[in-house]
Amino acid sequence: AVRRRDVGGLLRDRLPREVHDLLQTAGELSERLGYSAYVVGGFVRDLLLGIDNLDVDFVVEGDGIAFARALAKERAGRVKVHERFGTAVVLLPDGFKVDVATARTEYYEYPTALPTVEQSSIKKDLYRRDFTINTLAVRLNPRAFGQLIDFYGGQRDLKERLIRVLHSLSFVEDPTRVFRAIRFELRFDFHLSKETLALIKGAVKMELFHRLSGQRLLDELRYLFSERTPRHAVRRLADLDLLRFIHPTLTWSNRLDRRLSEVEAALEWYKLSCLDRHISGWLVYAMALTEAMPDQAVHEMLERFPFTEAERGAITAARFLTQPVCRALSRRAPLRPSDTVALLAGLADETLVFLLAKNASASAKRHLSLYLTTYRDVKPALTxxxxxxxxxxxxxxxxxxxxxxxxxxxxxxxxxxxxxxxxxxxxxxxxxxxxxx
Ligand code: ATP
Known part of the structure; x- marks a missing residue:
């Protein structure tokens, strides 16, 4: 049966004032429109875990788009509507963004043994989600503001630190969830439930991943390698025999593992030394993954996955320019700073960090780090x-x-x-x- 609990106090204590106000406004608006509104998903999960997360996702029983328009009007914001999906994004004047969805019921009508005590559309909407810990919702309508709704045992699994799918066809419906499972497992230091692990092994045996589009798989891998410990993610992918779905020639080795540690350290250094710059860390890990693969395999990967032109260029440069650039940087004859700049200007930061991770020569490392932190910003006083x-x-x-x-x-x-x-x-x-x- 559905479990309820009041989390009004948590909302009040943990959220910034403006966000709390926004939730209340959303509840009042939906009441006025005759709807029910909920905040759902990762936001609620992280609220209960005590992790800051201001990605607000509303689900509305009613017309989600009308609700979004009303919310935008109330807060002098703008709204971007996707009619076809019944979803909208509300952009508030202070830059804050919220997603709004209409509770959908037309999905995945499998027979289930779940009790039908409260057969509402929010319940069906939440049933489409990936894991129990992501199925929690909080009511926003004034009379029930702050009531936590837990149809699928999300609270229990949060407490027991388990990643659990809602039903046994979950990975058949959407194999990307396997990668999401690993992502949440590593992020929160949770475990896969026994059944979920067995279902993943089944999905691997059935080779469900071949039918995923390159776009969807790349999206999930990018998320996975943007988490804190991509090195552990690779290890986990290898343990579950999933690396081969990225490319059949991709396998785990001690050498790869060492390289991943080196990338981790180089990125750590970069983030501390180049504070005002952004780097796509996941791309540096991608360079490490492809390093030992044959040219033909890398070519196939670049065909399969829709990398941007810049990402493609960075990966290719990491592969083919590493040797000559490093050789030039390690030359015995002293390099002038302007020589270093001539060698490195035009290479993406991701490529440079990969070179830094890869390079054993102390002098090359020195040139690379000086370039990244100093040389490239040098400009004359005259304009x-x-x-x-x-x-x-x-x-x-x-x-x-x-x-x-x-x-x-x-x-x-x-x-x-x-x-x-x-x-x-x-x-x-x-x-x-x-x-x-
Ligand atoms: P993060 O903190 O990484 O943003 P999140 O849980 O908010 O985690 P999103 O990828 O933003 O994850 O997805 C938002 C919600 O949509 C999730 O809570 C999840 O319930 C649902 N969701 C996302 N992708 C899937 C999927 N492939 N299958 C089922 N549900 C999904």
Whole structure:
């Protein structure tokens, strides 16, 4: 039977004031419209786990789109509607975003032995979800605000730290859930329930994953490798014999494991050293995974999975430029900073971090890290404007001059703006000559 519990206090204590207000407004609105509204899924799961999560997902028994429009109006927000799915996204003026769905009942009508004490559409909607811990909902309508609804034993499984599917055809319906199961298992340090583990083994035996589109599998893998411990994820995928569905030639080895640790350390360093930059860590792990695969296999993977052009370029560069670049960086003759920049400019940060992870030579590591943290940000003090003030006519020459100044700065040949001006004077005759033409 459905289990209820009041989590109004938790909502009040754990949520930022604005979010709590938003939930109340949503409840009042849905009451006015004659609907029932719920906040569901990961938001509720994390609320009970004491983890911050402000991804608000509403499910509405009623017209979800009308509800979303009303909410947007009430809060001076905007709404993006997907008529076909009965879903909408409400964008609030402060940048906050909420998803709204209409409770759907037309899905997966399998016979079940579950009691039908309260056969509501929210119940059926939640039955379509992946794991019990994601099926919790909280009522928002004023009279029942804060009432936790648990149809499928989500609270028990949260307490017992278990990932459990709702029924035995879950992975047949959607094999990506296998990867989601591993993701949640590692993220929360939970375990697969015994039946769920058996169903995964069945799914592997039936090779259900071949029929997944490259897009869906890539999406799930990207999420999985964006979690805290991709190295453990790879280990787990290997244990469950799932690596072969990424590519048949992909297997676990000590060497791969070592490389994954090195990537982990390099990314850790990057995040601390390049604070204001963003990196797609998952892509660096993808580079490590493909490292030992034959060219043909990598080619097939790039065909199967819809990577962006930039991602494709980064993976290919990691594969083919690693050797020559590292050799050049490890040369005995001293490299000037501008040489390092010439070698590395144009490579994606993901490729550079992979090089950093891979490279044993201390001098190459030093060049790479200096490039990432310092060299690439070096700019001359003089700008296009200053050149104009010095009498240069705007044109392609500016770029040449500014590049020469950057090189001089990098290599320490000039240190101040005054020294830059001196250097520019040496180009002056030519420049002024042109300006007078
Ligand atoms: P995260 O914290 O990673 O965002 P989440 O639980 O919010 O975790 P989402 O991928 O954002 O996960 O999905 C939102 C909800 O939609 C989940 O709580 C889950 O119940 C449901 N869901 C997502 N993907 C599936 C799927 N493949 N099958 C069934 N339900 C799914």
């Amino acid at each position: 296009g404007k200053s050149l104009q003030a010095l009498g240069f006519r705007p044109g392609p020459l500016y770029r040449t001059i500014l590049e020469r100044l950057t090189t001089a700065r990098l290599d320490g040949d000039v240190k101040t703006e005054a020294e830059e001006r001196e250097l520019v004077k040496t180009f002056s005759d030519q420049g002024r000559g042109r300006a007078r033409d």
